Amino acid sequence: MGSDAPPIIQVSDVTVGYDHHIVLKDVTFEVRAGEVFCILGGSGCGKSTLLKHMIGLHRPMAGSILVDGTDIVTAEGEERRALLGRIGVAYQNGALFGSMSLIENICMVLEEFTSLPRQAMQAIARMKMKVVGLQDAGDRMPSELSGGMRKRAAIARALALDPKILFLDEPSAGLDPITAAQLDELIVELSQTLRITFVIVTHELASIFAVADRVIMLDKERQTIIARGSPEELRDRSDDPWVRQFFHRQSSSA
């Protein structure tokens, strides 16, 4: 799907890092509207860092990042806010607000971007909870949830504003295989029914083949993208020893 759709995110010659140490250099890729795009790589190679730059939390050291027509690096004020209203983010460990129930967590986002009556917000929040299968957990606090529920709640909150693009940081990490598979199904379903573009950081081979249209693979030593294409292409045709090891070692054990 979306193989010749227009690009919705364009990352051009981007260098990212912290203070004076560089994590990734000269990274260029684009994400097409409607596709499920995965960022792969070993731990500590800069996947989360890249993701956080794509959503404008940090400024890249060089290069430009265009998200849905807006330069997220330079956008400020209303323009930036409008863009933030069109994207949703589910963080690696959920990042739900611990002092609020799940419904309140979702309402908070709505409060910030809309001026709907309270009742309407709660109704919307309950709908989002239903989408991720948590319709009965709305009044629970984040600390009372299992890991899988927390990840799904984070996705529900990310869906609050009907985003065009959803960023997920390791959605299935630390989940048992069955819960992880359910999460993959949810992603595919959302992608097909709501036509949301997904950018997913992951290193679960099973979920890459289940959801991804295209992937890029990062490497810690080389500090850049070492492979790109569909998961099948990478598995069958890559010459890079690292990529081969990633796809073959894991797939034999999966």
Place this chain on the structure above:
Amino acid sequence: MADSGTATLDYEPLAEGGLRLVLKGTLNAAGIQQLWRQAMRQVAQSDPAALEIDARGVESLDAAGMALLLELKAQQEQRRQDFRIRGLRDDLSDLMKLFDPGPPAPPKPGPGLLVRFVHRVGEISHGVLVGFHTQVNFLGEIFVRLLSVLVRPSRLRWADTFLIAEKAGANAVGIVALMGFLIGLILAFQSAIGMRKFGAEIYVADLVVLVLFRELGPLITAFILTSRSGSAFAAELGTMKVNEEVDALVTMGVDPVQFLALPRLVAAICVMPLLTLFNELFGLIGCGLVMRSFGFPVATYIDQIQEAASLGDLFGGLAKTFVFGGLIAGIGCLRGLQTGKSPSAVGDSATRAVVSGIVAIVVVDGVFAVMYYYLGI
């Protein structure tokens, strides 16, 4: 042969300055204990051109035994001299290959002591200056937000603010009152020692009330608020930072300073003067108790206080507490938002919030003292 569980060491010189160590028995942690020093000393003393380990008698080898062999090997390699192991059973020698970390990296020639010292001093001073700069910046920024709240009060999260004020203020009344009472009591007793020489015990009241109103009341209350709430603010915001909740706020278009820091700032500024009043009231009660024990009637004591302290003293002290409250909350929140990623980061932030909070309070108190001196308050 050696008993199981023990190891023995013998050595014999070889031709051309070589040395052979004959190891036998069970080379495990228990067996190695005395052998280690013995072997190291022997090798160090004879500094052999070639070291040969005769391991034919080694029955088993665990991590400690391997460590001995590998350490000897590393030392020889470092001195660029020969090392070989003879007769070690194949399975044991395979095991050892698995663990051999190879020659240690040679220590890099660092800069000299003086250069390192100067470098370090420069680094620390730079850190302090940058830290001071961000602190002042942040406090300035948050102060501007505070003014904007005065213009549009609806922008503050009042429910949160009340909750925080309750935790930082109402829940601290007990400790603040207790500290005030004890300080008043102690201060009265200590100053009575000197005053008694002149038969001037009645002036103990003057001294205590002035010191309490002008300095100790605000300071002690500020220290209590720093250690109770400044650290709590830093830990709360630090935990949110580590959990990426702060990032989540930003991507929701919510300004973390507005959302998290401002309610804490307003709450701290509101509770600080009230707590200080409690502290001073109980300090006076403590002092009164001592005066009573010297035989002064309560009415005399109250008269004396009224005579000694003016409203200027009281309000001059209270004026400082607004600033202290703002400092405590501002620094606590800044430290929280600066929290890093390591497991100890939240604890470090809390510590730093208390330390910089106390330093800032004392420095600002000094500034006030100079200012009041020139204003004649």
